[in-house]
Amino acid sequence: MTATKNNKKNVSLGKPMVAGVAYRAPAGTALPADATSELDDAFACVGFIGSDGITNATDTDTTTETDMGGVTVINEISSYAETYQFIMIETKKESLQARYGDANVTEQEGKISVSHTMPTGESSEWVFEILMTGNRVKRIVIPDATPSEFGDITYNSTTVIGYDVTWAANPDDRIDGATSKEYIAPLGAAAAAALVNTIDKA
Secondary structure, X not given: OOOOOOOHHHOOOEEEEOOEOEEXXXXXXXXXXXXXXXXXXXXXXXOOEOOOOOEEEEEEEEEEEEOOOOOEEEEEEEEEEEEEEEEEOOOOHHHHHHHHOHHHEEEEXXXXXXXXXXXXXXXXXXXXXXXXXXXXXXXXXXXXXEEEEEOOOOOOOOOOOOEEEEEEEOOEHHXXXXXXXXXXXXXXXXXXXXXXXXXXXX
8 A cells, every 4th residue: 555645745724826816707707617718708807816815614404313312313514505705906997896796887988887676686606716835726616606605895994895795605507516626737848838828817
């Protein structure tokens, strides 16, 4: 039996790609199926993400039953949910549409109008491009994301204006019923240059 040894090259920080980290597209857009292929043109970068980065959380409920003698006879996960939370810190059409909904944001000749209304729960797709230590890239694909929670927005002279949204990742048949899917690959110099060029939609 071959033992797998510790390897510090597998320990990684998560940093944004130079061109951006978070990309949003309308529901039904073609999904990437690997870590480095070109994204569909419908994916638009929502801009810089706050210093806390992207938080991926899971929530599970467990059904446990014991018999009359106190012996556990069943212990199974009965529900599972996954969310992604982050703060968009650029004020532009793409980030505002992600926060307030596509139909509520218009832009013409650099002038933006935003209507604050009851969220509709519209579905969208997200792709996160994360540069890992050791010259690797992780791509996280969420085929069906709906907004589930909105953070407060603070306006003052010391806090950056940010749009805090938590997204529920919903099961999707295109990734075999999963809620999201990760792809990880080495990123050579040529691949890195090509990837930066293809995802630079900011």
